[in-house]
Amino acid sequence: MGKRFFIKTFGCQMNVNDSEKIAGILASAGYEKTESLEDADVVVVNTCSVRAKPDNKAYSFIGELKRLKKQRPDVTVVVTGCVPQKDWKFITERYSHVDIVLGTFNFYKVLDFIRSGKRPVVEVLETYSEKEMDVLPLIEPVLTNPHVASVTVQRGCNRFCTYCIVPFVRGRERSVPPDRVVDEVKRLAERGVKEIHLLGQNVDFYRYGNVRLPDLLYMVSQVEGIERVRFMTSHPAGFDLSIIKAIAGIPEVCEYVHLPPQSGSNRILKKMNRGYTREEYIEKVLMLKEEVPDVALSGDFIVGFPGETVDDFEQTLSLVEECVFDQAFVFEYSPRPMTEAFLLEDNVPAEEKNRRLTELNNLLKKQAKERNALLVGSMQEILIEGLSPSNDKKMIGRTRNNKIVLIDRDDSLEGKLVNVEITEASSFFMKGRVIKQMAGVEKW
Numbered sequence: 001m002g003k004r005f006f007i008k009t010f011g012c013q014m015n016v017n018d019s020e021k022i023a024g025i026l027a028s029a030g031y032e033k034t035e036s037l038e039d040a041d042v043v044v045v046n047t048c049s050v051r052a053k054p055d056n057k058a059y060s061f062i063g064e065l066k067r068l069k070k071q072r073p074d075v076t077v078v079v080t081g082c083v084p085q086k087d088w089k090f091i092t093e094r095y096s097h098v099d100i101v102l103g104t105f106n107f108y109k110v111l112d113f114i115r116s117g118k119r120p121v122v123e124v125l126e127t128y129s130e131k132e133m134d135v136l137p138l139i140e141p142v143l144t145n146p147h148v149a150s151v152t153v154q155r156g157c158n159r160f161c162t163y164c165i166v167p168f169v170r171g172r173e174r175s176v177p178p179d180r181v182v183d184e185v186k187r188l189a190e191r192g193v194k195e196i197h198l199l200g201q202n203v204d205f206y207r208y209g210n211v212r213l214p215d216l217l218y219m220v221s222q223v224e225g226i227e228r229v230r231f232m233t234s235h236p237a238g239f240d241l242s243i244i245k246a247i248a249g250i251p252e253v254c255e256y257v258h259l260p261p262q263s264g265s266n267r268i269l270k271k272m273n274r275g276y277t278r279e280e281y282i283e284k285v286l287m288l289k290e291e292v293p294d295v296a297l298s299g300d301f302i303v304g305f306p307g308e309t310v311d312d313f314e315q316t317l318s319l320v321e322e323c324v325f326d327q328a329f330v331f332e333y334s335p336r337p338m339t340e341a342f343l344l345e346d347n348v349p350a351e352e353k354n355r356r357l358t359e360l361n362n363l364l365k366k367q368a369k370e371r372n373a374l375l376v377g378s379m380q381e382i383l384i385e386g387l388s389p390s391n392d393k394k395m396i397g398r399t400r401n402n403k404i405v406l407i408d409r410d411d412s413l414e415g416k417l418v419n420v421e422i423t424e425a426s427s428f429f430m431k432g433r434v435i436k437q438m439a440g441v442e443k444w
């Protein structure tokens with residue numbers, strides 16, 4: 001029997017995408033993917049350290065692997081991603097059952113390290129270098145979904161928001177050459193992928209020579225077979241009219257923007273070093289909604305940043321009232337080592353952070369429900385991604401503005417663009433009835 005690998009991924013879409021690449025490398029060497037830890041010859045843990053929670057989760061998963069390693073010492077345990085960037089030393093000292101430790105810059109060397117037979121082996125590159133990082137070799141990823149795929153177009157971040165560890169674990173911002181991006185997209189389209197997500201920590205700042213994000217969106221949209229293009233995450237300081245025009249003007253670019261405000265208080269935004277004011281944020285959202293009336297707005301928020309008062313928090317609530325979000329993620333502030341805010345006193349009590357989280361979530365949930373309810377009775381184009389994970393009598397699709405729609409199961413629709421009438425809506429998903437199947441690239 002051939003060798004098998006198991007991958008556990010924590011964190012953002014970029015980590016998911018990196019894991020798809022790791023899987024691709026191992027698959028190309030004849031390894032088979034398994035969903036069962038017990039069957040695996042290689043176990044890869046791709047970690048996230050953006051908040052204490054995912055960081056702790058990664059550690060407890062790594063800890064659990066000790067038992068497996070005891071039972072089967074021939075299993076190779078690999079730890080990669082953002083956690084080793086900050087504490088590879090601790091991992092090697094504390095977890096003797098970990099064989100290979102790699103970071104965010106060299107995870108693609110995983111196969112060389114497995115084959116080298118050397119154990120333990122640690123190679124984590126430092127992230128402070130200003131020089132251009134090496135471009136990853138071209139890898140055919142093992143896709144999580146055969147119809148929708150991500151392409152990382154920009155790695156790292158130069159913005160140093162005071163709460164954020166990403167610049168320290170992912171290094172300086174660098175953009176992938178556009179011809180390389182287009183090449184990757186073409187390969188995915190040849191495999192039948194219809195929807196592409198362009199990923200970057202601050203994708204609005206994408207720049208390679210003269211090519212900026214709107215140009216890249218146009219180039220990717222031109223690829224034969226690609227029906228939909230999304231991009232994320234947008235940064236309010238970089239998001240501008242040229243990007244709004246690209247959403248409005250390029251048919252393949254979907255009406256969905258993930259534009260995290262983090263806070264609605266100018267005082268807190270300043271302390272976070274976000275580089276924009278509440279007024280500027282609201283102005284950009286209004287401009288977006290005017291140019292692209294059916295756009296869906298998504299955002300991230302942090303509650304309980306050091307020194308955040310009730311008044312600051314109320315400013316966040318009022319920003320939400322003014323902007324109206326379709327989707328959002330709220331996080332309690334979590335102090336991260338190396339960051340500037342780590343030196344500030346984490347002085348909003350846990351219960352108060354939790355109260356703010358609940359209050360903001362309730363408002364956002366109400367808005368999402370109201371926004372979704374507006375679509376009941378309308379016709380929407382959805383891309384059918386596959387079976388619903390929770391009900392095998394239903395299939396799951398997404399509208400152009402990233403809303404989940406459940407329809408009755410019909411396996412012939414898998415991977416197709418379909419028109420549905422929305423019949424029901426809640427905060428997190430909608431239900432729909434298929435109206436007609438769309439043929440090929442035909443648009444409605």
Ligand code: SAH
Pocket residue numbers: 050051163164165166200201202233234235260262300301302331332333334335336
């Ligand atoms: N580059 C993106 C995403 C960064 S990480 C951006 O700038 O928006 C994803 C989200 O995690 C952030 O938007 C933020 O809301 C949250 N986050 C990051 N660091 C955090 C911290 N220390 N505590 C709580 N939430 C945090």
Ligand code: SF4
Pocket residue numbers: 157158159160161164165166167201202235
């Ligand atoms: Fe973190 Fe800010 Fe960079 Fe986003 S822009 S990755 S929040 S430092």
Ligand code: F3S
Pocket residue numbers: 010011012013014015047048049050081082165166169170
């Ligand atoms: Fe987490 Fe690293 Fe992404 S810290 S959010 S996996 S960039």
